[in-house]
Amino acid sequence: MSKEFSTFKKVIRLPHKYGAGPTFTRFYEGLKQGKIYGTKCPECGDVLVPSRSMCPKCHVNLSEWVEVSQEGVIVSWAQTDKDFFGKPGQGTYTVALIRLDATGCDFLHLLGGNLSKVKTGSRVKAVWNEEKKGHMLDIKYFEPK
Amino acid sequence: MGKKVAIVGSGQTMHGRRFDLAYPELVNEAIESCLINTGVDAKDLDGVVFGTMPSMMEGVALTHFYFADVLRAKGKPILKTETCGSTGVSLAITAYYWIASGMADLLMVVGSEKMNEGDAQATMTTILEPFYQMYFIAGAPGVFSMQSQEWSVRFGIPEEKVRDAATRLSIDHHNDAFGNPYAHIKQRLTPEQVNTARIITYPVRLWDVCPTSDGACAMIFASEKMAKKLGKKAAWVKGVGYSGEEYWFGDSDKVMWQSAIQAAKQAYDMAGIKNPRKELDVAEVYNPFTFQELLYYECFGFCDFGQACDLTLKGMFSKDGELPCDPSGGTLCTNPIGATGLIRVAEAAMQVTGQAGDHQIPGAKQALAHAMGGVDQYNGVMILGAK
Numbered sequence: 001m002s003k004e005f006s007t008f009k010k011v012i013r014l015p016h017k018y019g020a021g022p023t024f025t026r027f028y029e030g031l032k033q034g035k036i037y038g039t040k041c042p043e044c045g046d047v048l049v050p051s052r053s054m055c056p057k058c059h060v061n062l063s064e065w066v067e068v069s070q071e072g073v074i075v076s077w078a079q080t081d082k083d084f085f086g087k088p089g090q091g092t093y094t095v096a097l098i099r100l101d102a103t104g105c106d107f108l109h110l111l112g113g114n115l116s117k118v119k120t121g122s123r124v125k126a127v128w129n130e131e132k133k134g135h136m137l138d139i140k141y142f143e144p145k
Numbered sequence: 146m147g148k149k150v151a152i153v154g155s156g157q158t159m160h161g162r163r164f165d166l167a168y169p170e171l172v173n174e175a176i177e178s179c180l181i182n183t184g185v186d187a188k189d190l191d192g193v194v195f196g197t198m199p200s201m202m203e204g205v206a207l208t209h210f211y212f213a214d215v216l217r218a219k220g221k222p223i224l225k226t227e228t229c230g231s232t233g234v235s236l237a238i239t240a241y242y243w244i245a246s247g248m249a250d251l252l253m254v255v256g257s258e259k260m261n262e263g264d265a266q267a268t269m270t271t272i273l274e275p276f277y278q279m280y281f282i283a284g285a286p287g288v289f290s291m292q293s294q295e296w297s298v299r300f301g302i303p304e305e306k307v308r309d310a311a312t313r314l315s316i317d318h319h320n321d322a323f324g325n326p327y328a329h330i331k332q333r334l335t336p337e338q339v340n341t342a343r344i345i346t347y348p349v350r351l352w353d354v355c356p357t358s359d360g361a362c363a364m365i366f367a368s369e370k371m372a373k374k375l376g377k378k379a380a381w382v383k384g385v386g387y388s389g390e391e392y393w394f395g396d397s398d399k400v401m402w403q404s405a406i407q408a409a410k411q412a413y414d415m416a417g418i419k420n421p422r423k424e425l426d427v428a429e430v431y432n433p434f435t436f437q438e439l440l441y442y443e444c445f446g447f448c449d450f451g452q453a454c455d456l457t458l459k460g461m462f463s464k465d466g467e468l469p470c471d472p473s474g475g476t477l478c479t480n481p482i483g484a485t486g487l488i489r490v491a492e493a494a495m496q497v498t499g500q501a502g503d504h505q506i507p508g509a510k511q512a513l514a515h516a517m518g519g520v521d522q523y524n525g526v527m528i529l530g531a532k
């Protein structure tokens with residue numbers, strides 16, 4: 001038998017107020033109205049979603065706002081039944097990279113609805129919560145079309 | 146080009162669940178072993194390089210202050226480098242730069258993690274901002290599952306073949322770990338056990354995933370002059386590469402994975418390597434997930450894109466294959482994250498100096514060490530040679 005050594009349990013809990021800044025604030029305001037906004041880069045022409053204040057490829061500030069499509073195709077997905085810290089909601093969790101139509105990057109969000117036939121390349125569309133709080137999870141999930 | 150940089154030797158803890166020691170004592174276990182193995186007197190060190198995962202995983206912020214005593218750092222500079230999973234390779238690159246610049250002759254480099262003390266998955270969520278990504282990539286396996294599925298679909302590799310190749314890697318590495326005295330998980334597995342193990346995140350199953358480990362690794366880096374003075378058989382840094390991409394996960398292509406491709410290319414160019422499969426004798430590829438290891442073989446030019454599964458199933462990358470990968474069992478069997486990348490470098494150094502014991506690849510002269518950091522955002526590669 002090896003000796004049991006003491007352990008010391010502590011919970012670290014710190015309040016923190018994260019500043020969303022003007023770009024995310026405007027994006028969230030869009031979500032409140034059931035709209036998804038991106039910003040368009042004048043150099044490469046990509047519409048980036050969620051909206052950014054800067055194009056990570058061209059390093060230019062972005063000021064052209066574009067309402068983007070609420071439909072797109074699944075680029076990849078992953079599914080787990082496990083619970084984990086920070087998981088939004090209960091039960092099966094299916095996360096996906098979704099290329100919304102006419103945008104220049106993949107949008108991360110959840111998949112829901114009937115997923116029995118869903119696969120990479122399937123078309124999906126946004127499903128919204130009744131109550132919108134100006135939050136990323138105002139979009140409930142994307143469901144197959 | 147900087148001055149030549151030698152790796153004199155290393156020390157590792159017995160990796161596993163280590164509640165028998167407090168965290169600084171665990172770090173000290175690796176350091177004592179390193180100092181004994183190398184014959185270095187800590188008084189002669191010009192400085193210390195140290196790193197771990199972010200403070201949230203340590204339970205104490207800025208642990209290099211807390212560990213200063215065991216790091217023998219009184220009166221010396223400490224550089225801390227943190228890049229998440231690639232911390233260990235970043236530590237080695239930091240030490241390389243420091244000595245190559247001519248500003249130091251003898252350094253100790255230490256990486257550590259005591260993952261069983263906290264909630265590793267929960268603390269990993271603190272790497273993500275709360276505005277967008279935190280809700281969607283909080284569980285690390287989800288990220289790797291998405292990446293591997295995108296890869297297999299892109300190249301039209303049948304799901305069963307990917308599963309078979311991942312199973313082969315899992316069986317080989319868990320078996321190889323028996324030859325590594327420091328490895329955490331050692332297990333004889335059958336294909337059935339691997340293929341029917343519980344799903345973590347589809348298609349990733351239990352034996353496709355690394356464990357939660359406590360452990361540390363310490364290494365001595367030296368200038369050519371100091372290495373000669375110490376008189377030990379040294380490994381030499383032949384090439385380094387480190388590359389990153391955009392923060393948002395959906396902004397970059399994780400299949401034709403620029404950071405992995407570029408990090409390897411930088412290191413190969415510096416080392417003069419044209420055909421890595423022929424010119425490397427062994428590789429310690431960062432493999433927290435079997436599926437990701439397959440993708441790395443392709444990004445590192447060990448084979449063409451879409452070919453890794455076929456070649457893995459032919460035994461190309463197993464211990465007796467043309468290019469043995471992770472003969473130590475790799476990250477898949479041992480993952481004290483802040484130490485993991487440095488363990489890859491230490492293992493590569495042991496291989497090219499003929500000191501890898503039961504998992505030695507006979508006659509190894511040139512080796513690759515690699516680690517990945519951020520949320521699939523950064524890759525670091527180091528090439529070591531016997532001369």
Ligand SMILES: [Zn+2]
Nearest residue numbers: 041044055058
């Ligand atoms: Zn642009």
